[in-house]
Structure formats: C-alpha cells, structure tokens
Amino acid sequence: MTVTSFYPVLMTTDVATTSAFYRRILGFEVTFEADWYVSLRRGDAELAILDHAHETIPRGFGRPPAGVILNLEVTDVDAVMAEMPSDVRVVLPLRDEAFGQRHAILEGPDGVLIDVIQPIEPSPEFAHAYAV
Structure with a gap:
C-alpha cells in the first residue's frame, strides 16, 4: 500500500x-x-x-467528536501559549511531564482537546521507552 x-x-x-x-x-x-x-x-x-x-x-x-485529542507539536510551547487569545479556554495549563513533554491543553469546538506540545528530555524512568 x-x-x-x-x-x-x-x-x-x-x-x-x-x-x-x-x-x-x-x-x-x-x-x-x-x-x-x-x-x-x-x-x-x-x-x-x-x-x-x-x-x-x-x-x-x-x-x-467526543474524547478526541489533537496533538500539535511546536518548537516553543511557551511562546505559543503567550500569544494565545484570551478567549481560548485552557483546560490544562503549561506543565512539564516526566515522559518528555512540556505542554498545555486547549478546548476547541465541540469539546475537541488540542494538546500543544514541545518535546523535552524525558526523565530516566521514561527514556528507555523511546525508540532509537
């Protein structure tokens, strides 16, 4: 295919x-x-x-849609969120995750979630889970 x-x-x-x-x-x-x-x-x-x-x-x-998350990977999540219009609902504020993401989650139309993600270094606990 x-x-x-x-x-x-x-x-x-x-x-x-x-x-x-x-x-x-x-x-x-x-x-x-x-x-x-x-x-x-x-x-x-x-x-x-x-x-x-x-x-x-x-x-x-x-x-x-219900239960849908769209991932949007960016190079600078802090800059993206700093420019986010105030009328956009942020349902998860910026935070770092041990599995290797700095991200925030927005609510889009129809309840679709948009996860704005910047990859970061994962903790040693999660580093082995990534394919080389």
Missing part, C-alpha cells in the same frame, strides 16, 4: 465556526471550502471539518 495522506476529519454541527477557530487560533489555511466541508493545511499538517449531518456520513454515525 502506498499512503499519500492521512489526516483527521472532525464532524461538527457548525462547519464555519469550527473552521474559523482552527484558522484563527492555529494558523491553518483553507485548501478547499464548501458549506458542508472545509479542508485546512498548515505546513505538512492537515485537518478537515465536516458537517455531521452530511449525506456521505453513514446513517447513525453523524455526531460531533
């Missing part, structure tokens, strides 16, 4: 608002836009937003 792309598609009740959030807060740019679907890109990262009631969704599966 030759994979040419792999990216999340978030179903939502409000495509315009959800798309605007990812463009305004995370700097994504539109690569395709319809009233029912928006494809976004920032560098190599892709994300799509889809109306949960669209006809292409199999019956019984069209619901906004």
Whole structure:
C-alpha cells in the first residue's frame, strides 16, 4: 500500500465556526471550502471539518467528536501559549511531564482537546521507552 495522506476529519454541527477557530487560533489555511466541508493545511499538517449531518456520513454515525485529542507539536510551547487569545479556554495549563513533554491543553469546538506540545528530555524512568 502506498499512503499519500492521512489526516483527521472532525464532524461538527457548525462547519464555519469550527473552521474559523482552527484558522484563527492555529494558523491553518483553507485548501478547499464548501458549506458542508472545509479542508485546512498548515505546513505538512492537515485537518478537515465536516458537517455531521452530511449525506456521505453513514446513517447513525453523524455526531460531533467526543474524547478526541489533537496533538500539535511546536518548537516553543511557551511562546505559543503567550500569544494565545484570551478567549481560548485552557483546560490544562503549561506543565512539564516526566515522559518528555512540556505542554498545555486547549478546548476547541465541540469539546475537541488540542494538546500543544514541545518535546523535552524525558526523565530516566521514561527514556528507555523511546525508540532509537
């Protein structure tokens, strides 16, 4: 199998608002836009937003996401969080994790969590868990 792309598609009740959030807060740019679907890109990262009631969704599966975390790895999480607009809800403030991350978690539309991560040196307890 030759994979040419792999990216999340978030179903939502409000495509315009959800798309605007990812463009305004995370700097994504539109690569395709319809009233029912928006494809976004920032560098190599892709994300799509889809109306949960669209006809292409199999019956019984069209619901906004629950229990989803999107990881956004950055080079300087402190700088990203310092520039975060005040209307964005931070549900986990900046902190260092022994497993090798400095991160903060934001709440996006439909309750999707966005984990803004900067890799840091893991503690000796976790260093062995990383593939070489």
